[in-house]
Amino acid sequence: MTTDWMADLPENARAYLEGRKLDEVECVIADLPGIARGKAVPASKFARQSKFHLPDSIFYQTITGDWGEAAGAEGFIERDMVLIPDMSTATAAPWTADWTLQVIHDAFDRHGEPVPFAPRNVLRxxxxxxxxxxxxxxxxxxxxxxxxxxxxxxxxxxxxxxxxxxxxxxxxxxxxxxxxxxxxxxxxxxxxxxxxxxxxxxxxxxxxxxxxxxxxxxxxxxxxxxxxxxxxxxxxxxxxxxxxxxxxxxxxxxxxxxxxxxxxxxxxxxxxxxxxxxxxxxxxxxxxxxxxxxxxxxxxxxxxxxxxxxxxxxxxxxxxxxxxxxxxxxxxxxxxxxxxxxxxxxxxxxxxxxxxxxxxxxxxxxxxxxxxxxxxxxxxxxxxxxxxxxxxxxxxxxxxxxxxxxxxxxxxxxxxxxxxxxxxxxxxxxxxxxxxxxxxxxxxxxxxxxxxx
The missing domain is CATH 3.30.590.10 (Glutamine synthetase/guanido kinase, catalytic domain)
Known part of the structure; x- marks a missing residue:
């Protein structure tokens, strides 16, 4: 992430933060049911990272939290995906107690290919x-x-x-x-x-x-x-x-x-x-x-x-x-x-x-x-x-x-x-x-x- 990343935020996100100090960024991705999965990180850490990782098993989970045997030939090893922020999606999370943004991420494998069962990738x-x-x-x-x-x-x-x-x-x-x-x-x-x-x-x-x-x-x-x-x-x-x-x-x-x-x-x-x-x-x-x-x-x-x-x-x-x-x-x-x-x-x-x-x-x-x-x-x-x-x-x-x-x-x-x-x-x-x-x-x-x- 560049040092001036906040200058490139969408207009509404910049307006929300005007005169305020950003505390936290929620890095989110939709799983198969559409539940927001991800991590909340301090704004200072988000500024230093260009990606983060989550296991691909989040896409094998049922709505009850159980698992489908969908991991493929290599078995259920919970391989990490590379999650890249789409900064055009940065928006306020105004219900939180502090000043927080949420950013939707896209899922890629270790070779840079889109994860085919990530819902946003399916639509794309x-x-x-x-x-x-x-x-x-x-x-x-x-x-x-x-x-x-x-x-x-x-x-x-x-x-x-x-x-x-x-x-x-x-x-x-x-x-x-x-x-x-x-x-x-x-x-x-x-x-x-x-x-x-x-x-x-x-x-x-x-x-x-x-x-x-x-x-x-x-x-x-x-x-x-x-x-x-x-x-x-x-x-x-x-x-x-x-x-x-x-x-x-x-x-x-x-x-x-x-x-x-x-x-x-x-x-x-x-x-x-x-x-x-x-x-x-x-x-x-x-x-x-x-x-x-x-x-x-x-x-x-x-x-x-x-x-x-x-x-x-x-x-x-x-x-x-x-x-x-x-x-x-x-x-x-x-x-x-x-x-x-x-x-x-x-x-x-x-x-x-x-x-x-x-x-x-x-x-x-x-x-x-x-x-x-x-x-x-x-x-x-x-x-x-x-x-x-x-x-x-x-x-x-x-x-x-x-x-x-x-x-x-x-x-x-x-x-x-x-x-x-x-x-x-x-x-x-x-x-x-x-x-x-x-x-x-x-x-x-x-x-x-x-x-x-």
């Missing part, structure tokens, strides 16, 4: 394939989450948080400003933290669930937006903790409430001209527009394990419950898995409504872009546009994680885009996680089977 690999075709993908994620009462006992049902009025948050209040006001103190901290980090929020709305909110982000580069979602998850959790509640990004935290999605809007630009390839010279829909939709329809079932990565994820896909059950496409139709929002030709885009908020943002966006890219390459045509209520149609996506993993493992076309070595490791880790779940006997089984079968 997909984006690079667009660039090689002379294309630039653009995304805009929407983040849904619940603010809930503190829950210290996993055996207890999750309950909505108590709002400013002293009453529990109510359901079926979508877009209510009064409902948003109930969470005013938490939202104020979210805005303040986001401003300190230089993240631009496009809007916050109340969703249909009790205590469920949605944050929209401005469209932009997929890697930058995945970084923002990664940072936002931590930011929102920290804001909630300041007000004696939890923020959860579970896909389906409360049985009778809607689930939480990470809807992803996509457009694709010509690298040379900057024009949206989904719109022709006269503003009409192009072949590329339909090929992209077809790629989502044909390949998304195989990619679903990256966008719905847990057993709980599949509880969200419930008919008539604000989540799609199929991959039909329609114009301005929120019942379809693939929606074409109202937009001018230069902003024409495709919305993937399948992905859950519980996914790793790097992997969820990579999976969606990979499916669209395959559609562009294969020049497929989508099914006929769906008109009406798509909940009345047939479900055509996997309903359980085991089925989704089987389709993921069988899709060599998808593996070539996201990387065969990533696909191998991801499959092993998720299978281990699924086996862990299957070994747990649920209260439902004890209640209904114990004395009746």
């Amino acid at each position: 690999r997909v984006v690079q394939q667009y660039h090689e075709m002379g294309l630039k993908p653009v995304v805009a994620p929407e983040m849904e989450f619940f603010l809930i009462a503190r829950n210290l006992d996993p055996a207890r049902d999750i309950e909505p948080m108590t709002g400013r009025s002293g009453r529990p948050a109510a359901a079926r209040q979508a877009y209510s400003m009064t409902a948003v006001d109930e969470f005013g103190p938490v939202i104020d901290d979210i805005y303040d933290f986001a401003e300190a980090q230089g993240s631009e929020i496009d809007g916050i709305t109340q969703e249909g669930g009790a205590g469920q909110l949605e944050i929209n982000l401005r469209h932009g580069d997929p890697i930058k937006l995945a970084d923002e979602v990664f940072n936002f998850k931590r930011l929102i959790r920290e804001a909630a903790l300041r007000h004696n509640c939890f923020a959860t990004f579970m896909a389906k935290p409360i049985a009778d409430e809607p689930g939480s999605a990470m809807h992803i809007h996509h457009s694709v630009l010509d690298l040379e001209t900057g024009q949206n390839i989904f719109s022709g010279p006269q503003g009409g829909e192009t072949d590329a527009f339909f090929h992209f939709i077809a790629g989502l329809q044909y390949h998304m079932p195989a990619a679903l394990a990256m966008q719905a990565p847990y057993v709980n994820s599949y509880r969200r896909f419930v008919r008539d419950h604000a989540a799609p059950i199929n991959l039909e496409w329609g114009r301005d139709n929120r019942t379809t898995g693939i929606r074409i929002p109202l937009a001018e030709p230069d902003a024409r885009r495709v919305e993937n409504r399948i992905a859950g908020m519980d996914c790793n943002p790097y992997l969820g966006i990579a999976a969606s872009l990979a499916c669209g890219l395959l559609g562009l390459k294969e020049e497929r045509r989508p099914h006929r546009q769906f008109r009406g209520d798509a909940y009345e149609g047939e479900g055509d996506i996997p309903r359980v994680l085991g089925e989704a993993l089987t389709q993921f493992e069988d899709s060599t076309a998808l593996h070539e885009v996201i990387g065969p070595e990533f696909a191998r490791v991801y499959s092993i880790v998720k299978r281990a996680e699924y086996e862990e779940f299957l070994s747990v006997i649920s209260p439902w089984e004890r209640e209904h089977l114990l004395l009746n079968v």
Whole structure:
């Protein structure tokens, strides 16, 4: 690291530290679930280091902390990775007690090659394939989450948080400003933290669930937006903790409430001209527009394990419950898995409504872009546009994680885009996680089977 490294910080980070002494730098990287792993080091030490090391085993760990046997032929030796800071990601960690920055790092092996199963590298690999075709993908994620009462006992049902009025948050209040006001103190901290980090929020709305909110982000580069979602998850959790509640990004935290999605809007630009390839010279829909939709329809079932990565994820896909059950496409139709929002030709885009908020943002966006890219390459045509209520149609996506993993493992076309070595490791880790779940006997089984079968 150069001695004047702080002069090269992004503007928002420099503004945050103006007139203050930096105490600590958090060196972070996302693991497969999207948890921030890394080290916190004194600012003086960070200034002297150009890299640091973590074992590659962080990518073999399940969400429970157990391990998948994914280390390869040499066995589980926990080889060190070389982690290099991407200083363009340096942002404030304003919830800490001292003046702290966090910096996202990229993972390389000892030969300087990107570690293929590091999630940020997976997304970069997909984006690079667009660039090689002379294309630039653009995304805009929407983040849904619940603010809930503190829950210290996993055996207890999750309950909505108590709002400013002293009453529990109510359901079926979508877009209510009064409902948003109930969470005013938490939202104020979210805005303040986001401003300190230089993240631009496009809007916050109340969703249909009790205590469920949605944050929209401005469209932009997929890697930058995945970084923002990664940072936002931590930011929102920290804001909630300041007000004696939890923020959860579970896909389906409360049985009778809607689930939480990470809807992803996509457009694709010509690298040379900057024009949206989904719109022709006269503003009409192009072949590329339909090929992209077809790629989502044909390949998304195989990619679903990256966008719905847990057993709980599949509880969200419930008919008539604000989540799609199929991959039909329609114009301005929120019942379809693939929606074409109202937009001018230069902003024409495709919305993937399948992905859950519980996914790793790097992997969820990579999976969606990979499916669209395959559609562009294969020049497929989508099914006929769906008109009406798509909940009345047939479900055509996997309903359980085991089925989704089987389709993921069988899709060599998808593996070539996201990387065969990533696909191998991801499959092993998720299978281990699924086996862990299957070994747990649920209260439902004890209640209904114990004395009746």
